Amino acid sequence: MRNSRYLGPDGLIADKPLFTESNWNFAGLRTVYNAIERIAIEELGLDFYPVQIEVITSEQMLDAYASVGLPLMYRHWSFGKRFAYHETLYKKGLQGLAYEIVINSNPVICYIMEENSMTMQTLVMAHAAVGHNHFFKNNYLFRQWTDADGILDYLSFARDYVAQCEEKHGAEAVERVLDAAHALKEHGVNRYTHRARPNLAEEKRRAEERRAYAEATYDDIWRTVPMASIPQDETEAQKKAAEVKAKLGLPEENLLYFIEKRAPRLDDWQRELIRIVRHVSQYFYPQKQLQLMNEGCATFVHYEIMNRLHDRGLITEGSMLEFLHSHSSVVFQPGFDDPRFSGINPYALGFAMMSDIQRICEDPTEEDRAWFADIAGCGDAFGVLRHAWANYRDESFILQYLSPRMIRQFRLFQVKDDSTKPSMKVEAIHDDFGYWRIRKALAKQYDLSQREPDIQVIDVDLTGDRTLILAHYFHDDVLLEEKTCRAVLNYARYLWGYAVKLQEIDAETDTVLKTYEVAAPPRP
Amino acid sequence: MHIVDRRPNPKGKSLSNRQRFLARARIEVKGAVQDALRKRKVADVANGEKVTIPTRGITEPIFHHSRRTGRIDHVVPGNKEYVRGDEIPRPNGGEGRGGSEGSPDGGGEDAFEFTLSKEEFLDMFFEDLELPDLVKKSLKDTTTVDLQRAGYTITGSPSNLSVPRTMRNSMARRIALRRPRLPELEELRQLLEEANEACNETEANRLIGQLNALEGRIKIIPFIDTMDLRYRRFDRIPRPNTEAVMFCLMDVSGSMTEAMKDLAKRFFMLLHMFLVRRYRHVDIVFIRHTSTAEEVDEEAFFYSRETGGTVVSTALEKMVEIAKAHYPSDRWNIYGAQASDGDNYGADSSRCASLLGGEVLPLCQYFAYIEVGNGLSSAGLSGLSRDSDLWKAYSEVAPAHGHFAMRRVGDPAQIFSVFHELFAKGGVRA
Numbered sequence: 001m002r003n004s005r006y007l008g009p010d011g012l013i014a015d016k017p018l019f020t021e022s023n024w025n026f027a028g029l030r031t032v033y034n035a036i037e038r039i040a041i042e043e044l045g046l047d048f049y050p051v052q053i054e055v056i057t058s059e060q061m062l063d064a065y066a067s068v069g070l071p072l073m074y075r076h077w078s079f080g081k082r083f084a085y086h087e088t089l090y091k092k093g094l095q096g097l098a099y100e101i102v103i104n105s106n107p108v109i110c111y112i113m114e115e116n117s118m119t120m121q122t123l124v125m126a127h128a129a130v131g132h133n134h135f136f137k138n139n140y141l142f143r144q145w146t147d148a149d150g151i152l153d154y155l156s157f158a159r160d161y162v163a164q165c166e167e168k169h170g171a172e173a174v175e176r177v178l179d180a181a182h183a184l185k186e187h188g189v190n191r192y193t194h195r196a197r198p199n200l201a202e203e204k205r206r207a208e209e210r211r212a213y214a215e216a217t218y219d220d221i222w223r224t225v226p227m228a229s230i231p232q233d234e235t236e237a238q239k240k241a242a243e244v245k246a247k248l249g250l251p252e253e254n255l256l257y258f259i260e261k262r263a264p265r266l267d268d269w270q271r272e273l274i275r276i277v278r279h280v281s282q283y284f285y286p287q288k289q290l291q292l293m294n295e296g297c298a299t300f301v302h303y304e305i306m307n308r309l310h311d312r313g314l315i316t317e318g319s320m321l322e323f324l325h326s327h328s329s330v331v332f333q334p335g336f337d338d339p340r341f342s343g344i345n346p347y348a349l350g351f352a353m354m355s356d357i358q359r360i361c362e363d364p365t366e367e368d369r370a371w372f373a374d375i376a377g378c379g380d381a382f383g384v385l386r387h388a389w390a391n392y393r394d395e396s397f398i399l400q401y402l403s404p405r406m407i408r409q410f411r412l413f414q415v416k417d418d419s420t421k422p423s424m425k426v427e428a429i430h431d432d433f434g435y436w437r438i439r440k441a442l443a444k445q446y447d448l449s450q451r452e453p454d455i456q457v458i459d460v461d462l463t464g465d466r467t468l469i470l471a472h473y474f475h476d477d478v479l480l481e482e483k484t485c486r487a488v489l490n491y492a493r494y495l496w497g498y499a500v501k502l503q504e505i506d507a508e509t510d511t512v513l514k515t516y517e518v519a520a521p522p523r524p
Numbered sequence: 525m526h527i528v529d530r531r532p533n534p535k536g537k538s539l540s541n542r543q544r545f546l547a548r549a550r551i552e553v554k555g556a557v558q559d560a561l562r563k564r565k566v567a568d569v570a571n572g573e574k575v576t577i578p579t580r581g582i583t584e585p586i587f588h589h590s591r592r593t594g595r596i597d598h599v600v601p602g603n604k605e606y607v608r609g610d611e612i613p614r615p616n617g618g619e620g621r622g623g624s625e626g627s628p629d630g631g632g633e634d635a636f637e638f639t640l641s642k643e644e645f646l647d648m649f650f651e652d653l654e655l656p657d658l659v660k661k662s663l664k665d666t667t668t669v670d671l672q673r674a675g676y677t678i679t680g681s682p683s684n685l686s687v688p689r690t691m692r693n694s695m696a697r698r699i700a701l702r703r704p705r706l707p708e709l710e711e712l713r714q715l716l717e718e719a720n721e722a723c724n725e726t727e728a729n730r731l732i733g734q735l736n737a738l739e740g741r742i743k744i745i746p747f748i749d750t751m752d753l754r755y756r757r758f759d760r761i762p763r764p765n766t767e768a769v770m771f772c773l774m775d776v777s778g779s780m781t782e783a784m785k786d787l788a789k790r791f792f793m794l795l796h797m798f799l800v801r802r803y804r805h806v807d808i809v810f811i812r813h814t815s816t817a818e819e820v821d822e823e824a825f826f827y828s829r830e831t832g833g834t835v836v837s838t839a840l841e842k843m844v845e846i847a848k849a850h851y852p853s854d855r856w857n858i859y860g861a862q863a864s865d866g867d868n869y870g871a872d873s874s875r876c877a878s879l880l881g882g883e884v885l886p887l888c889q890y891f892a893y894i895e896v897g898n899g900l901s902s903a904g905l906s907g908l909s910r911d912s913d914l915w916k917a918y919s920e921v922a923p924a925h926g927h928f929a930m931r932r933v934g935d936p937a938q939i940f941s942v943f944h945e946l947f948a949k950g951g952v953r954a
Contacts (some may be wrong), residue, residue, distance in 0.1 A: 029527055030527065034525075051525045052525070052526045052527075052528060053525065053526065053527045053528070054527075054528045055527065055528070055529050055530060055531055057531050060530060060535075060537070063537045063538050066538050066541065067538075075540050075541055076541065076544065077541060077544035077545040077547070077582075078545075079538065079541040079545075080538060080541030080542040080543070080546070081545045081548075081549075081582055083541060083545075084542065084639075085638060087638065087639070088638045088639055107526075114531060129525075175544070175548075182584055183584065183585055183586060184586075186587065187587065333601055333602075335601055335602020335603075335604070336600035336601060336603075337602060337604075338602065341600075344600070344601060410601040410602075411602055411603040411604070412599055412600070412601050412603070413606055414597055414598070415598045415599075416596075416597055417595065417598060417614070418595045419592055423611040423614055424598075424611070425609070425610070425611055426606045426607065426608055426609060426612065427608065429603055429607060429608055431608075433608065434608065438599055441597045441599050442599040445598070452587075452588075453587045453589055455587055472587075474594070475594075477593055477595060478589045478590065478593055478595070478596060479589070479590050479594065480588070480589065480590060481588055481589065481591075482590065483585075484583075484585040484587065484588060487583070487585035488585050488586060488587050491585075
């Protein structure tokens, strides 16, 4: 390629920068991308999907915002609301637009805005087209849950299907189903891969193994131990109930799946709509657990690439300064008492942790050797990082790699907010006592199963009035917010067609603390 | 790597979602529009409007944890002074929790703000209003004729020729009949020349034969045949008479204060906007009066200062005169709106009433009388305050004429509700 002259395999120093003007052009994008790709593959050892870069206007960027960052989406008023919201913020100047949006598909689609300068386009390509891209292709959650090859086709099917339904059944009817399904979309994902269907040969083999094990460990003495006597009829009833539950696949935490398959009064097209919402939700499921790592990975990669480009003289000092200015505002972390504070900035923490891992690998302190004996001083920072990118999610990544130094640098502290007490209490700060606790508490904060309520379908009153019974298993007495809970239950009732009941159950003691009931909808 | 330039892609991808959203938030948006109207100036009534609506009808609820129950651990950055065991007062509205970000609607209970376009704004604004007696007029009247596109036809005037359609047909026919293309001829001529140069006579003759055949074919199969021609077709759609004239009558004598004039102006502006949306063409005639009446332009109507007595009947006479001269009622929809503070020269009021009942109302589709007060008297209190002479006189005319309405307005905030009352679909009229 054209730029091989500048960038030999031995990292030759370039005789001139790839670009000097601030305006971008298509040829320039291509040249820069090739240089970036080369560094990423040959030096950082990254492995990513092919890239398609799409240049868009700010208005199109707003469109993309509205459809939650996907290039196509079915029609629904909530996307219009999102658009109106972002448009107003943007026009008032309260909010800048993202420089890029990247879509986890194969090939990866990377939107870049026409307003960006050439330096920003370089940064964006290093960040999204390479950084995010590598993460998408390699992280286990994406590999397990996201069908990068099929997502765009599926979305286009979804859009057309919803449009057809609107034509056939009226926009209002479709809207009602989508509204209701959207209310439950966070609970429309599979969190575990499906149980494999029982396979006869496999079952036989396992039965054989069990028998062999029983034979090998047989001891006649157990025969003499008296058994607890259980009343016959009770076990019968329990058995029967358990059987019914098993047939229904209960308990089921994917509420939308259960409703789609089991709701008695839905038409086929309504089930298909629910399925669409479920699939889209499932597509975003890994993303919610990987925000910190995804942004951290992309930020770390762009920082590394930009520096390497600069070291070789491929970008000018001016560009480098422009980049550093932008980079430092991206990784800015205001303190908790700062008016700009809105939680931990995933770019900041992710980037800092990954840079820290690099430091631990290359230049460890005594403390690092004690905390990270396996990687401290190993020298292969990128190997360690690639391993982390592939095999961790936010929660486990923090649990594994948050170092005391990071806790000191961010001055993290843990506060316990007990609603029965008048004030909150500081539980741990950045000291020897606190490192371990803070690390654990922060990891928990990123754990989706802690952040989102654990709601399951536990039973359906099949012999009675077909009431759908949901349970919210809570920890630490954190209950559901009442108003929204009722609203969501109303939606659930609409889909289910009969009464819906939700019990808030303490996961430790199994006591029911609170029960919501929504009566069956009136029959027309 | 591919680079795709998406910038030329069609815009407005979110438009249909936006319409859905507006339809969804209709009630809230309408309320906001009416609120907005009370606050803004008449001159920019027709601009787009930033509206703020409560999130009630447009929330997207999901299950989430309550912030007021249980024990929750927060890990946050930026510790400056705290040590283990410190007690921190609970901040209002809940500590910003690490990891959780503001919801897209700006956080639960807040109002939701966005901007309506001018069209959207006016749609909402006039949504359930209608012009009285619009139908009666259009049935009675000669209708005008409108042209509307209605596909294509094989005959028509040259100015309606549809070139793309014609060329499409022509091309299909040429391909089907294998009309030789010019490059083919060129090629043959080239070969012929070469053959001539090489003195290859048999070859030349063969080529000449071929060439003649092709040229003959070209002559037989024309480039554009009459059967290819397509013309744009228009249907003539009868439309009701869509011309209206609006008479604005106002007392500008000394007793009318600026505030009263402002009220009157707001009313006239609303009426004008409303008419413009219903009729293709709306003429406005401004008639101001003191003890005499004259037709003036808008500027003079609203802003010039006059002094003198008050004889209302002169304005009504003027209106009848102008209507008869320029706006025959069989061709024009005539609307009248009169604003006054109710003062009139003693004996004139009864004359006004007879003029109104006898001459003006038979001409008009609708006539509204707005009595503007100084902010103290309002429509609701009309029973308590003293009725003006004009009001009394008009009250006698009103019951006999369904298309006459009278209202009192005390302050700008009432303008919209009065207007709304007057034109509400199937609404009551005084």
